[in-house]
Amino acid sequence: MDESVQPSDRPLDRMAHRPVMTSEVLEALSICQGSWYVDATLGQGGHTEAMLSQGAQVVAFDMDPLAIMKARENLSPRFGDRLRLVSGNHRNMGQVLMDMGIHPRGVLLDSGWSMPQSESDSSGLSFESTGPLDMRMDPSVEKTALSVLEESSIEELASILSNYGDEPLAMGIARALAEARSRGRLPGTPKELAAFVSGVYYRKGYRRSRRHPATRTFMALRIVVNGEIDSLILGLAGVRPLLESGGKLVVLSFHSREDREIKHLFRNWVREGLGSLPFSKPRTADKEELRRNPRARSAKMRVFIEN
C-alpha cells in the first residue's frame, strides 16, 4: 500500500457526499454484530458509518489520503478499534486482509469518486478547474489525462470515450482533439477541455441537455487514468476467496462498462459453482432517493453470495 502520498489541500468538507442506496446496501450485507466487513471505498465514510452503527467491525480502504485522515478524525474516536483504516488501492485488498488474518462476512465497493473529490480544483475533474488536466487519484501514477490526450491515436481516443464514457460523439470528439493536437492547441486545463467538448456538441447541433456535454469525456479519462476497472476486478477477485461461507460482495457502479464487467465476473463465479446471485438484474435507487440525491440516478447495485 502506498503510504507516501501526501494529503492534498482539497476541501473535503466543502460539499458533503451523500452515500448512495444505503438501506439497500445494509439489507444486502445483512450485518451480523461483531463480524468483519470491508468498505473498499471509504470516501466520506457514509457507508462505513452505517455499517459500524449496526455493530459491524470494518476494514476501510481508500487511496485518497485525505479520506483516511477525515475518517481517523471523525469515525475512529467514536468506533475505536472496530474500524481499521487502510490508505491505498483496493486492488490489493485480498493480500492486506490476509495479512490481517481477517475473513470478512461482507464487502462493499462503491466505485468512482466522491463529490468533494470531483468538485475540487486539484483533482482536475471539475469543469471549472483551471489547474492541470491531471485526474490522477494517486499522484505517484505516471499517466495523466493530458498525457492520454497527447499520446493516444484517434482510434484509441475514440475507443476510450466510447468504452469508458458511453460517449455517443466519441469519434467526433477524438477527431477534433487530434486536429487540435496537430496544431499544438490541445486543451490544457479541465475548463478548456470542458469548453472544447461543448464546442464539438454545439457544432453537431446538440443544444440543451441535463448533463454537461463533457460529463462522459471526463468520466472516460478518469477511469482510464486511474485504471479503475482493473482495480475493481482485481480487488474483488482477490477478496472473494477470503469471504466466510454465505458472505456477500456488494458493488455499486455508475457506468455501463463497469456494470457489465461486474455482471460477467459474478456470472462466471456462479458458473464455476462458487456462489449465487440473489437477483440477476441490478437494483437501482428508489424514487425518493433519486429526488434527494442526483448521484443515485445512474447507480446499479449487484450482489454475489459466496457458497
Ligand SMILES: C[S@@+](CC[C@H](N)C(=O)[O-])C[C@H]1O[C@@H](n2cnc3c(N)ncnc32)[C@H](O)[C@@H]1O
Ligand atoms: C464514491 S466514493 C465512496 C463514497 C462512500 N461510499 C461514502 O459513503 O462516502 C469512492 C471512494 O473510493 C476511493 N477509490 C476509488 N478507487 C479506489 C481504489 N482503486 N482503491 C482505493 N480507493 C479508491 C475514492 O478515493 C473515493 O474516496
